[in-house]
Amino acid sequence: MVAITVNNLKFSYQSTQILHDLTFAIRSGELICLVGPNGSGKTTLIRCIDRILRPSGSILLDQRDIRDMGQREIAEKIGYVPQTGSKIAAATVFDVVMMGRTPHMGWRSQEHDLSHVEEAIRLLGIEDLVDREYNELSGGQQQRVLIARAVAQDPKLLLLDEPTNSLDIHHQLEALSIIRHLSHTTGITVIMAVHDLTIAARYADRLMMLKGGKIVGVGTPEELITEERIREVYHVESRIFHDPDVGIVVTPLRPVAGIL
Amino acid sequence: MRWFVSLLLLLLLVVPASALGSVGDSRILLAEGILGELKGDGPGMAALQDAATWYPAYPRAVIDSAGVMTTLYRPADRIIVMNSDAADAISVLGIDDRVVGVGDVIPTRPLQFPTMTGVQSIGKYNEPDIEAIMALRPDLLISYVLWPDAEKLDRHLPDRIGIVKLDFYKADAFRDELSTLAHITGTSDAATEYIEWYDGIQTLVNERISRVPDDERARVFIDYGSGRTTGRRTMAEGTGLHDIVTAAGGINVAAGYVTGYADVENEWVIKERPDLVLIWSPKGGYVPGEEDLFREARDDLMTMPGFGNIPAIRDDEVYVISSAFGFGSSSPVAVLRVAMLLYPDEFADIDFNEVHQEYFSRFTQSDEEIRTLGTFYYPER
């Protein structure tokens, strides 16, 4: 539901420049995957968009600069699923998901707050975990709870930082299908940092490839994923297959040494 | 020489030592000194010759309040007093002119010790300046039993300085301690004079209060300011004012309930309904113009909520006693004062001011006006 426009985004941490002058635009309702090797700046970029970090340059949500928006206003529009969840003290799954309503809720929870929470729980298929202690769940279960929390936030933009890291294949596919379904049905714009190129290719409308804090390319999976590109960005020899049902499948062969 | 010594050895075996107070015949002490000198552990030939030749009444030995025996081979004429209580005793004996060094509190009391204020200070009563002491070349030093401890004092000083530990602030021991000090300084006459006066007052008080039947004894609450953690602070067995109250024939309501210094709840004081309240103040005494402090302390107490119904407050029987008055050589006067507050009828014929003035004239070096200048108790009845 929102379009993101980023101009000249730069971010440094302590004297190391992490993001170098990024400019790009994301259309409303798009599902875009951020890909790139470790340290390319994917996580940092996501944090900048959610204003957890303060970069220089402009980030516009539907023509509105997020710098003009209060933290709470941003939270009403942007949901964030972090890479690793820290321990949360003495909270049930329901409590954690309900935390997602924080920007919308007053002191008391209203009917519609509870409905949103229940919807999110149902969507992520964690109904049977509802009254369990969050800290007692497996990593995969916790990650689904965190996605549900972001969904309960009823955002227009969903930011996910490698959301399927701890999930097994079944739950991985399930979660990604849910996210794509959500994006297609409700029109939520999704920016997702993903490790696996095959998965990125499969679920994304477009890809944005980063390396060393710079954008190497933006485009459809077909456009962006080529063996040369992979060699250049990941230093890996690969073979790319095009399966009629699945789409692009990337198979890494061996690392390449010596190319800077 | 050997014959003389052996004879004396025999005599020594027969003579027992006595407890606190004068010890042994001076000749026996002289013999001991000589023996010690032969062994290499004596007071020095000069001291022995002095004693043998010039001071027939010496050597003299005393056992002090710490149970330690000290021997002097001549009358002390260079005396150091480390605290105000010792200075008080020295004043009573009239030998303040022999004082060459004083603890640092004495110069702060010019009205109490006018003759000692110009004397060299040797530091705090519990942390003295050893070098200053040694520079004065004293032959006698008087300190408290507990302070300074031996590590800070005795260890550093040479044997020829006699160290005598006498407290002088405990009412029951003052009398005997004064005798001890008198013996070693050769002023037993002055001591006798004081003791006669001391006993006289004590006898007077005992006589009069014995006429009061037990069930009419005054019930007293001793107040020492607001409690450390709650209510009021009171004093019971083992404290100065408690002893004074008891000697004056009063009953301390806190006796048997607490001991020493202790906090008591306000509502307990109300419950006890004492007939009289005595407030113990560390202020006042030989310092003029502190009457306001006494008045404040009194008002503070009397305005405590709920105290209005206590007989003592209702009948205006609240008095403040300065600790300078209750301790030391003036304690019999304090006892008399308190007894007269408790049982005014029994002492109607006594002029207290006369007694108080007599004390000042005979046993202190203070000026005449101190009695009216200082605040020893409040209010005047």
Added chain:
Amino acid sequence: MDTGWIRNGYIQRTQGRITILLILAVLLLLLTGVAATLGSYPIGVIEVYQTILAGPGADTEAGTIVWDYRLPRILMGILTGAALGLAGAVMQGILRNPLASPFTLGIASAASFGASLAIILGAGVVGGGYLIAANAFLFTLIAAALVYGLAQVRGITPETMIMAGIAIMYLFSALTSFLQYIGTSEDVHAVVFWMFGSLGRSTWETVTVAFFIFILTFPVFIFYARSINALSAGDETATSLGVSVEKVRMLGMGGAALLTAGVICFTGTIGFIGLVAPHITRMIIGGDNRFLLPGTALMGAIILLGADSLGRTIMAPMILPVGIMTAFLGVPFFIYLFLRRRRDYW
């Protein structure tokens, strides 16, 4: 699809928590009733309640005792326990640290220093009877300001705040020691007794001041309860949920310092309530600050009032200062925490 049942567990738990709060309130009321009957002046139980109901104006001796001595002490106990418990829960929430307490910012040391300054040097901002209290209050706030200033340098995170708090604690501790060194033994004694913490000096004036400070800070904390909840999930997550992390942390710290200062300036440094009460409350009411904060206030009040009542009766006529009683509390509590680690409360 019918999802309405998903909330049932939550609704039940919420109702349960409200019930617990009510039970705690009732317990506190009962304890207050019992405490009012304790004291060396013999007043019958019925008569105690009659005097309470009759109001403060009555001219009877029993009335004076109850209204002038017992009630201020009891009310001060309630306010102090509530304030310390609440401040402790807030500190634990904003620092995400189960060992945090109102004194984590070096507050206890600063207050003791202020009291020492007043007692030993007679120096302070307000003369007369409130010299010690005003000093203790002032220096508590100075400590909080210093911690804030120090932490600002590296960003207001739990780590920087705790480290700054430790530095401030050592600073004031050293200054207090120095004062004690130059002071007379009488004065040092008085300082030590002040540091024990006691309710025995409570008057209606001190109760009123403490009450106002409590009334000012308590609603603020409750208002931010959800934000503190979000903080427990991590600074990043909380920011993404719209919580201004720095602001909440600052408010929490400032409010906790103010609340604590407002009571310990009168009672002295009473330890362990701020640490123990939140844990005990969390065990029965859970970690949702909307319930934990008021619950801890009630629990803190109950514990402190109970400890004081015990301290007054257990060794009568000796009155054990409440700070000593609560110190003993800490021992079994920590042993219990140590042995029983089944549920992961942190």
